[in-house]
Amino acid sequence: MPRRLLRDHRIVVDDWRYAGDPEIAAGAAVPGTAVPLILNFAVWLTERARWEDYGGPLGVLLAPAHAVEQLAPDLARFACVAAEFPGPSEGRGYTQGRLLRERYRFAGELRATGHVGRDQLFFLARCGFNSFELPEAELEPARAALATFSAAYQSANDAGLAAKLARR
Amino acid sequence: MYRYDAIDATLVNERVAEFRDQTRRFLAGELGEDEFRHLRLRNGLYIQRHAPMLRVAIPYGLLSSQQLRVLGSIARRYDRGYGHFTTRQNIQYNWPKLEEVPDILAELATVEMHAIQTSGNCIRNTTSDHLAGVAPDELEDPRPWCEIIRQWSTFHPEFTYLPRKFKIAVTGAARDRAASLVHDVGVHLKRGPGGEPGFEIIAGGGLGRTPIIGQVVREFLPREHLLSYLEAVLRIYNREGRRDNLTKARIKILVRSLGIEEFRRRVEAEWELIKDQDGLRVTEAEVARMRGFFNPPAYRPLPDTDPAAGRETAFRAWYRYNTTAHKIAGYRAVYVSLKKPDVAPGDATDGQLELVADLADRYSFGEVRVTHTQNLLLADVEQEQTFELWQALAGAGLATPNIGTLTDMICCPGLDFCSLANAGSIDVAKLINERFDDYDYVYDLGEIDVKMSGCMNACGHHHVGHIGILGVDKGGEEWYQITIGGAAGADASLGTVLGPSVAKAAVPQTLARLLDVYVEQRHPDERFLDTVRRLGVKPFKERVYAAPAAA
Numbered sequence: 001m002p003r004r005l006l007r008d009h010r011i012v013v014d015d016w017r018y019a020g021d022p023e024i025a026a027g028a029a030v031p032g033t034a035v036p037l038i039l040n041f042a043v044w045l046t047e048r049a050r051w052e053d054y055g056g057p058l059g060v061l062l063a064p065a066h067a068v069e070q071l072a073p074d075l076a077r078f079a080c081v082a083a084e085f086p087g088p089s090e091g092r093g094y095t096q097g098r099l100l101r102e103r104y105r106f107a108g109e110l111r112a113t114g115h116v117g118r119d120q121l122f123f124l125a126r127c128g129f130n131s132f133e134l135p136e137a138e139l140e141p142a143r144a145a146l147a148t149f150s151a152a153y154q155s156a157n158d159a160g161l162a163a164k165l166a167r168r
Numbered sequence: 169m170y171r172y173d174a175i176d177a178t179l180v181n182e183r184v185a186e187f188r189d190q191t192r193r194f195l196a197g198e199l200g201e202d203e204f205r206h207l208r209l210r211n212g213l214y215i216q217r218h219a220p221m222l223r224v225a226i227p228y229g230l231l232s233s234q235q236l237r238v239l240g241s242i243a244r245r246y247d248r249g250y251g252h253f254t255t256r257q258n259i260q261y262n263w264p265k266l267e268e269v270p271d272i273l274a275e276l277a278t279v280e281m282h283a284i285q286t287s288g289n290c291i292r293n294t295t296s297d298h299l300a301g302v303a304p305d306e307l308e309d310p311r312p313w314c315e316i317i318r319q320w321s322t323f324h325p326e327f328t329y330l331p332r333k334f335k336i337a338v339t340g341a342a343r344d345r346a347a348s349l350v351h352d353v354g355v356h357l358k359r360g361p362g363g364e365p366g367f368e369i370i371a372g373g374g375l376g377r378t379p380i381i382g383q384v385v386r387e388f389l390p391r392e393h394l395l396s397y398l399e400a401v402l403r404i405y406n407r408e409g410r411r412d413n414l415t416k417a418r419i420k421i422l423v424r425s426l427g428i429e430e431f432r433r434r435v436e437a438e439w440e441l442i443k444d445q446d447g448l449r450v451t452e453a454e455v456a457r458m459r460g461f462f463n464p465p466a467y468r469p470l471p472d473t474d475p476a477a478g479r480e481t482a483f484r485a486w487y488r489y490n491t492t493a494h495k496i497a498g499y500r501a502v503y504v505s506l507k508k509p510d511v512a513p514g515d516a517t518d519g520q521l522e523l524v525a526d527l528a529d530r531y532s533f534g535e536v537r538v539t540h541t542q543n544l545l546l547a548d549v550e551q552e553q554t555f556e557l558w559q560a561l562a563g564a565g566l567a568t569p570n571i572g573t574l575t576d577m578i579c580c581p582g583l584d585f586c587s588l589a590n591a592g593s594i595d596v597a598k599l600i601n602e603r604f605d606d607y608d609y610v611y612d613l614g615e616i617d618v619k620m621s622g623c624m625n626a627c628g629h630h631h632v633g634h635i636g637i638l639g640v641d642k643g644g645e646e647w648y649q650i651t652i653g654g655a656a657g658a659d660a661s662l663g664t665v666l667g668p669s670v671a672k673a674a675v676p677q678t679l680a681r682l683l684d685v686y687v688e689q690r691h692p693d694e695r696f697l698d699t700v701r702r703l704g705v706k707p708f709k710e711r712v713y714a715a716p717a718a719a
């Protein structure tokens with residue numbers, strides 16, 4: 001069964017592949033083909049020339065320590081930015097998300113990957129994430145978890161929730 | 169005080185539902201121990217030595233009598249009939265059952281209370297001056313700003329998984345009664361060069377393993393920018409704070425390693441980019457709305473009197489030590505001492521909580537405050553009613569006349585409850601109380617802050633005690649390291665370690681020797697702290713280690 005994820009509140013087949021996936025490493029996607037492909041940011045920085053002419057959509061995977069400022073000049077080249085959450089206490093991705101959306105106006109897919117569960121989704125979504133990689137069995141509960149709270153005290157990436165606050 | 173509207177109530181109820189489901193998943197085996205730990209901590213739930221411990225938030229220490237009654241009722245029905253007040257103005261229950269915690273949270277929600285973000289690596293309960301709004305030395309009531317910060321920090325989506333916990337204290341008076349210089353961020357209400365209202369922002373203070381006094385990040389911040397500035401500080405911390413080593417993860421370590429100038433430069437650069445964002449600007453309308461919740465109660469025009477005149481000695485002592493000046497003529501702020509010699513410092517029974525609630529209704533406009541020093545306060549008592557109030561408090565063991573004295577100790581739960589502790593603290597407090605049971609002597613010593621922690625995490629703030637006591641484990645035995653010369657106020661300083669640690673039984677004797685030096689050497693009206701500052705540690709050290717302490 002193809003891998004599915006939660007994107008824009010819908011459970012859909014993930015059309016993206018990571019450059020490190022075994023099938024990709026085996027040559028199923030090489031420059032010149034068109035599989036939507038997510039590169040490690042470190043790979044992009046060192047092998048950028050090789051990927052400049054890639055025929056399909058490109059995405060980029062940020063580690064928590066990566067500064068979005070460094071990615072910003074190239075942002076237009078990417079249709080997807082994935083932020084990695086290596087463990088349950090990792091929180092830098094939340095800032096990466098907000099900066100990408102609010103400061104650099106990134107309008108493509110912003111994806112959370114790694115140690116992400118339904119209990120984090122509401123907050124991730126408020127930071128601008130619109131796609132979430134989760135185990136298949138978690139997808140449906142995770143979709144419901146996006147509506148855990150119906151209001152918010154802070155302005156973030158969801159005009160709706162904060163607008164409620166402004167009206168009181 | 170602040171009252172919930174539909175939005176606040178909705179959020180708290182939705183949180184209860186969320187945590188109820190998380191607890192169910194954990195008990196059903198759907199959530200692992202580690203996954204659940206991160207979630208339960210965000211709801212104040214620790215797993216302790218004997219049982220779970222639930223820490224309930226008391227925003228900036230302010231309670232209505234109705235809320236206090238519910239805290240008492242929870243202590244009776246879900247705990248063993250008492251609660252423990254902390255240095256951060258919260259209350260802890262030591263014996264709840266995990267499966268009942270969602271029900272406790274639901275009951276708290278009915279009186280506009282919760283346990284949100286009382287632990288875990290997130291922004292904790294904002295604390296403040298327990299004399300807010302009544303202190304004669306106050307520039308402005310800090311509580312509207314505390315509530316503004318409370319709302320901004322509650323469920324802040326970006327700062328829910330910080331490198332480590334983050335504590336903010338806000339004060340608006342000349343005397344710092346909230347230990348703001350040993351908080352991650354201290355916010356001081358201040359006037360600008362043209363008299364305009366704003367803040368001084370302090371960052372990088374903290375206790376624990378590496379105690380550091382906070383430094384000034386910004387000398388003056390116009391008040392509309394408070395939230396954008398805090399957001400900039402938190403964003404720099406979230407991005408750059410260390411996550412590889414738990415003991416180096418607090419913001420104080422980041423500030424120290426960057427240096428205050430570089431830290432300031434980074435914060436200011438970030439702030440420049442966000443300070444004009446709509447949602448972050450605190451509008452005049454919002455300030456006015458929040459202030460409306462903290463209007464002064466309906467004080468009666470009263471003359472200043474001396475209610476102690478002609479009364480018995482016991483009342484006079486209590487009045488002198490357990491009440492303090494009020495900015496309105498004819499009123500006093502009255503401490504409810506939770507430092508009875510044979511009771512763990514900061515503990516109160518269900519019955520005491522309910523009695524204080526009743527007394528608040530009768531004598532203090534139905535409000536109660538929790539102090540940083542683990543006592544309660546009735547802030548608005550008519551001077552002429554203090555005698556009646558004293559009688560009621562004394563009848564319930566709540567009138568020990570020791571506020572600000574040696575036996576008004578700050579004390580963590582220690583080895584008796586806490587799974588982090590190396591040594592007991594409650595039993596040492598008891599030993600100290602037994603040794604120093606002569607009030608004339610204690611009063612003669614004047615103002616002394618004794619602060620005690622059962623381990624280096626320093627929940628009992630020992631670094632900033634005039635006398636600090638730290639429990640250490642020495643080959644399986646409980647020993648105590650003594651520091652002197654610490655202070656938590658506007659003149660904050662870290663205590664100096666006296667020398668080798670002493671056995672538990674020798675702690676009172678060690679204190680007695682320190683105090684002997686003080687009594688011999690003090691200048692007239694000089695506090696213990698000031699004598700230590702003047703003389704240095706040497707004479708104290710010499711006396712303490714001159715001969716082995718007898719138990």
